[in-house]
Amino acid sequence: MSKIGTDRVKRGMAEMQKGGVIMDVVNAEQAKIAEEAGAVAVMALERVPSDIRAAGGVARMADPTIVEEVMNAVSIPVMAKARIGHIVEARVLESMGVDYLDESEVLTPADEVYHLNKRDFTVPFVCGCRNLGEAARRIGEGTSMLRTKGEPGTGNIVEAVRHMREVNGQVRTLVNMSVDEVMTYAKELGAPYEVLLDIKENGRLPVVNFAAGGIATPADAALMMQLGADGVFVGSGIFKSDNPANFARAIVEATTHYENYELIAKVSKGIGTAMKGLEIGTIAPEERMQDRGW
Amino acid sequence: MVKIGVLGLQGAIAEHVRSVEATGAQAMIIKHKEQLDEIDGLIIPGGESTTMRRLIDKYDFFDALVAFGKKDKPIFGTCAGLILLANQIVGQETNHLALMDIKVERNAFGRQKESFETELEIKGVADDFEAVFIRAPYIAEVGPEVEVLATYNDNIVAAQQGHYLCSAFHPELTDDHRLTEYFVNMVKN
Numbered sequence: 001m002s003k004i005g006t007d008r009v010k011r012g013m014a015e016m017q018k019g020g021v022i023m024d025v026v027n028a029e030q031a032k033i034a035e036e037a038g039a040v041a042v043m044a045l046e047r048v049p050s051d052i053r054a055a056g057g058v059a060r061m062a063d064p065t066i067v068e069e070v071m072n073a074v075s076i077p078v079m080a081k082a083r084i085g086h087i088v089e090a091r092v093l094e095s096m097g098v099d100y101l102d103e104s105e106v107l108t109p110a111d112e113v114y115h116l117n118k119r120d121f122t123v124p125f126v127c128g129c130r131n132l133g134e135a136a137r138r139i140g141e142g143t144s145m146l147r148t149k150g151e152p153g154t155g156n157i158v159e160a161v162r163h164m165r166e167v168n169g170q171v172r173t174l175v176n177m178s179v180d181e182v183m184t185y186a187k188e189l190g191a192p193y194e195v196l197l198d199i200k201e202n203g204r205l206p207v208v209n210f211a212a213g214g215i216a217t218p219a220d221a222a223l224m225m226q227l228g229a230d231g232v233f234v235g236s237g238i239f240k241s242d243n244p245a246n247f248a249r250a251i252v253e254a255t256t257h258y259e260n261y262e263l264i265a266k267v268s269k270g271i272g273t274a275m276k277g278l279e280i281g282t283i284a285p286e287e288r289m290q291d292r293g294w
Numbered sequence: 295m296v297k298i299g300v301l302g303l304q305g306a307i308a309e310h311v312r313s314v315e316a317t318g319a320q321a322m323i324i325k326h327k328e329q330l331d332e333i334d335g336l337i338i339p340g341g342e343s344t345t346m347r348r349l350i351d352k353y354d355f356f357d358a359l360v361a362f363g364k365k366d367k368p369i370f371g372t373c374a375g376l377i378l379l380a381n382q383i384v385g386q387e388t389n390h391l392a393l394m395d396i397k398v399e400r401n402a403f404g405r406q407k408e409s410f411e412t413e414l415e416i417k418g419v420a421d422d423f424e425a426v427f428i429r430a431p432y433i434a435e436v437g438p439e440v441e442v443l444a445t446y447n448d449n450i451v452a453a454q455q456g457h458y459l460c461s462a463f464h465p466e467l468t469d470d471h472r473l474t475e476y477f478v479n480m481v482k483n
Contacts (some may be wrong), residue, residue: 016342016373097405
C-alpha cells in the first residue's frame, strides 16, 4: 500500500533542498538562468517582492499562465505563493501540480484571523516565522518547511538575522528547560504544547528552516547559513541586481561554502552592484510585510 | 572501523551521516576532493541532481569521483545520487558520472504531489523496507552486469552493479537503517 501526502513525504521534499538556494523568478527565461546557476528550486511569481512593495495595491497569487510557463521551463521543483488564508488560491496551485506552496506574507492576506489548515493538502507548504511561537503554530497547522520572514523586498538582512536568532535562541531555551516548565512557555509563546514537547525531545525543529526576506549578496547568504539556516530564499536580490546570472551563481557558491571566506571573497569580485537596499526605519509600520499573519 | 563519506555539496547530508553512524560505522562529510583519500566508501545523497552536478564541476570533483569508483571503492547513490551514477538519462543527450550501466527516467513518478511512501521488498536486505519516494526517478533499463534489488509496480527502484549500489528512494529519511547497513557491509568486504 502506498501513501501520498504523508509528513515524511512532505517534509522529506524540503530536506532535499537543504544547503541550497531557492530563487524568485517571474518568467521562463529567469527560471532557466536560476536553474543554470544551480538553484535547488524556483518560486514562480508575477512580481518580485521589491516590485510588489513599489506597486502597492493588493498582491495576489500569480497568473497561472506564468506558473505554468515556469513549470514547463525547468526540471527543478517549482514553488508558488498563495495569500495567507486563501484556500482557493492554494487549491488552484496544488491542482496545477506546483511542488511546494508558500503561504506568504509578501502577498496581501486574504484572512486576517486564520491561516490555512495545511494538513488538508497533499502539496507541502512553507510558511514564514519571526519566533518560535509563530514557527510552532505553523507546524501545528501542518507546514512542512519554515523560513524566516525577514522584511521582503528590502535587500536589508537585519530582520532575517533577527528572526533566525530569535527562533534558534528560543529552541535552545526550550531544550534546556525541564519538562514541567514547557506548558508555561507554550502559554507565553502562544505555541501548541505538543509541538514544543516534540522539539524539546529531539533538540531541533521537526522541519527545515530556511532564511528569507532581505538576502542581497553572497555574504548575506553565507551569514544566514552560519546563523543556522538550512538554506536560503533569494527574492529580489538576484533579478534586481546588475547581473543576475553572476549574482545567482555567486550566491549558490557562498551558500555551499559558507565558512570559506577566501572563496566568498573570490565569488563576490566583479559581479556588479547588488540591489539597492531599504532602511527598515523608512518603511511605515503598516507597510511592513513581516507583521502580516500572526 | 570503516569510514563512509557523504558527498557534502547539497541535499540530505546530515540524514545520511545519522544513518551511517546508526550502523556503527564512522561518517565524514566530503566538501573537497582531497578528502576522498580518507574514506573507504562514498554516499551520494538525495538533493537536486542539476545543482549537485554544477557544484561537482565547479569544485573539480568530477574526475576524482570517477577515479574513486574505478579504484573499486564502493559508492551508494540515493535518488539524485542514482541519477548521477547512471550512464544514460531518458530524454537527455548527456549523463553525469556514468559509473553504472543503467538508464534512468527523472521525476518518473510525477511531481511532488505524487510523491509517496510504501513498503518494499529489497533482495538481500528486507521484505518490509520503509521506502520514501520524493519526485523520484526509476531505472528504465539495466545492463547485463546489473542486479535488480527492488521493484515498485514493475519499475526498478534499487540495483547493484559490483561495488556500486543505488536506490530511487530515500533510506536516510526513516529510522530503517538496513539498506545503509547493507552498503556498510559492502564497504567492509
